[in-house]
Amino acid sequence: AQSVTQLDSHVSVSEGTPVLLRCNYSSSYSPSLFWYVQHPNKGLQLLLKYTSAATLVKGINGFEAEFKKSETSFHLTKPSAHMSDAAEYFCVVSLFDSGTYKYIFGTGTRLKVLA
Amino acid sequence: ETGVTQTPRHLVMGMTNKKSLKCEQHLGHNAMYWYKQSAKKPLELMFVYSLEERVENNSVPSRFSPECPNSSHLFLHLHTLQPEDSALYLCASSQEVGGPSYEQYFGPGTRLTVT
Numbered sequence: 001a002q003s004v005t006q007l008d009s010h011v012s013v014s015e016g017t018p019v020l021l022r023c024n025y026s027s028s029y030s031p032s033l034f035w036y037v038q039h040p041n042k043g044l045q046l047l048l049k050y051t052s053a054a055t056l057v058k059g060i061n062g063f064e065a066e067f068k069k070s071e072t073s074f075h076l077t078k079p080s081a082h083m084s085d086a087a088e089y090f091c092v093v094s095l096f097d098s099g100t101y102k103y104i105f106g107t108g109t110r111l112k113v114l115a
Numbered sequence: 116e117t118g119v120t121q122t123p124r125h126l127v128m129g130m131t132n133k134k135s136l137k138c139e140q141h142l143g144h145n146a147m148y149w150y151k152q153s154a155k156k157p158l159e160l161m162f163v164y165s166l167e168e169r170v171e172n173n174s175v176p177s178r179f180s181p182e183c184p185n186s187s188h189l190f191l192h193l194h195t196l197q198p199e200d201s202a203l204y205l206c207a208s209s210q211e212v213g214g215p216s217y218e219q220y221f222g223p224g225t226r227l228t229v230t
Binding site: 034042044103106 | 119157158160205212213214215216217218219220221223224226
């Protein structure tokens with residue numbers, strides 16, 4: 001089955017420390033991958049996307065993610081967490097299925113940033 | 116106004132009411148989507164429209180009825196809902212349906228409570 005797995009449902013970090021949110025995918029094809037962020041009572045905002053170009057992708061707000069085919073991973077990182085980063089993060093894979101491309105959402109990781 | 120807008124932002128309705136959710140995108144996209152986001156569950160894709168034509172309907176109960184009069188507007192008509200339909204309903208748009216790297220742009224959502 002083709003899918004995406006976010007390994008942690010909750011992550012807590014202290015302000016100023018690095019952030020790592022993990023995402024693994026399974027796919028028979030070369031996928032496109034996305035990270036979205038959702039602040040409370042808001043819609044999802046695109047942070048970054050990978051579409052078979054450079055494997056290290058830089059996004060908004062200092063976030064970046066690295067596509068590792070050998071590990072089937074697309075982990076999201078940020079060198080230094082800010083209080084405003086507290087939100088829910090979704091890893092999404094675009095997979096070819098039944099003749100079309102579909103968005104498959106992970107279950108989300110809630111990031112808490114401690115002062 | 117830019118991006119994807121949704122109205123109303125909050126809606127409380129009884130099980131016998133009829134109401135409609137509205138979504139408008141100002142991005143010139145050809146594809147629009149309705150998602151349901153419930154607590155502790157992955158995002159559920161409900162409907163997909165491409166150039167006003169419904170291309171996907173993911174086994175959604177008939178008490179939800181979508182309408183897409185043009186490529187900029189999308190409605191979700193609601194009638195005789197159940198309490199378990201209470202959720203955040205998100206609208207999204209993308210340049211096209213089915214492209215591997217077409218990111219989706221989300222509206223802020225309508226928080227629906229069925230009493």
